[in-house]
Amino acid sequence: MGQYYFTAASLPILSLESIPSITLESFLSTCELHLSKRDFKILFNSSIKIPENENSLSGVAKVCWDWEKSLRNELAKLRAAKINKSAEEYVRTGDMVFDTQRIASEAFKIESPLEAETYLNVARLSFLESLSVGHYFDITFLVIYYLKLQILDRISNFDTDKGFKKYKEIYKNILTAYEAGGSEI
DSSP states (O other): OOBOHHHHHTSOOOOTTSOOSSOHHHHHHHHHHHSOHHHHHHHHTOOSSOOSOGGGOOHHHHHHHHHHHHHHHHHHHHHHHHTTOOOGGGOOSSOOOTTHHHHHHHHHHOSSHHHHHHHHHHHHHHHHHHHTTTOSSBHHHHHHHHHHHHHHHHHHTOOHHHHHHHHHHHHHHHHHHHHTTOOOO
């Protein structure tokens, strides 16, 4: 695996306080020009979304997905418990990762869905930051940067009014399914 001094050094700093000054598309285009085919494939397969094939992930992307899966499993357990359902069918196979239970519990206590999501995103970014220690110009740095950029891009698309409307719609569907005795959470 190579060192990508120019590519890494040319990237803008990412911050929760501002919209990224680089798009996902331009980041990938730049990386495709400068990375080896193997490293670009690793980078390209790194995503904050649920992977179609967990075996396609490697290195830090796999570590990140295992952490995210553990966090989502903990959230599913809390949500299921709240409505007296079994979480078994909603939990993915995998080990519990340190601190995800605490993070999920804290997020679950937050009443505002937007504030809870913000809390979770800060935790995600903090976890990624902890993985970047010692990685400044390598593929690990670029994968972490790409994952952070995806999170920040997602945050920049939040719209409070649309989000609240969608939340009410989803909540209504959940209550309807619950009252009908369905297994949908």
